[in-house]
Amino acid sequence: MENSPEQDANLAMLQETLRQRICDVCIDRKLDGSCALTDPAECALFHRFSGIVHAVSRVQSENLDDYVQAIREDVCADCPNQYSDGTCKVREEVRCVLDRYLVLIIGAIEDARGVTLKQGRIL
Numbered sequence: 001m002e003n004s005p006e007q008d009a010n011l012a013m014l015q016e017t018l019r020q021r022i023c024d025v026c027i028d029r030k031l032d033g034s035c036a037l038t039d040p041a042e043c044a045l046f047h048r049f050s051g052i053v054h055a056v057s058r059v060q061s062e063n064l065d066d067y068v069q070a071i072r073e074d075v076c077a078d079c080p081n082q083y084s085d086g087t088c089k090v091r092e093e094v095r096c097v098l099d100r101y102l103v104l105i106i107g108a109i110e111d112a113r114g115v116t117l118k119q120g121r122i123l
Contacts, residue, residue, distance in 0.1 A: 014112045015049060021108050022101050044079070044098040045105065051075045052098065056109040067106050071098065 022045060023029060030036045041047045055074035059066050075098065076082050081090040090096045098105065110116075 010112075011050065011053065014053065014109065015046065017112060018045065018049075018105065018108050021104055022097070025104070026097065026101070028097065044075070044096055045101070048075050048079070048098070052105065053109060056106055057113065064103070064106070068102065071102065 023035065024033075028036050028043070035043070037043055045052065051074050052071065055070040056067060059070045061067070072086070076088065079088070081096070082088040088096065091099045094100055
């Protein structure tokens with residue numbers, strides 16, 4: 001199913017917002033601010049962007065665990081780095097940008113959707 005032009009524009013704006021919020025603090029950036037990853041597929045945030053947005057958007061909760069579960073089900077389940085038992089060496093080594101910046105990612109997506117998150121629970 002293809003997105004409408006309006007949905008594509010919204011996703012592009014959300015992607016730019018995430019680039020500003022996440023890339024600016026990412027440990028994988030160079031001193032000049034550009035990305036140090038040699039393969040764009042290494043960045044789960046943008047390589048799996050639509051699945052991440054879908055997972056976060058389907059959650060209506062103040063509990064971070066609900067968002068984590070949605071990400072694990074919708075995004076991590078078909079990631080080649082995750083083993084069949086649900087463990088992930090990349091995640092365990094804190095090399096997965098999605099996992100590393102999950103709270104910031106959730107906050108940015110929910111901000112874009114107009115959802116106010118309670119400070120004490122998620123952010």
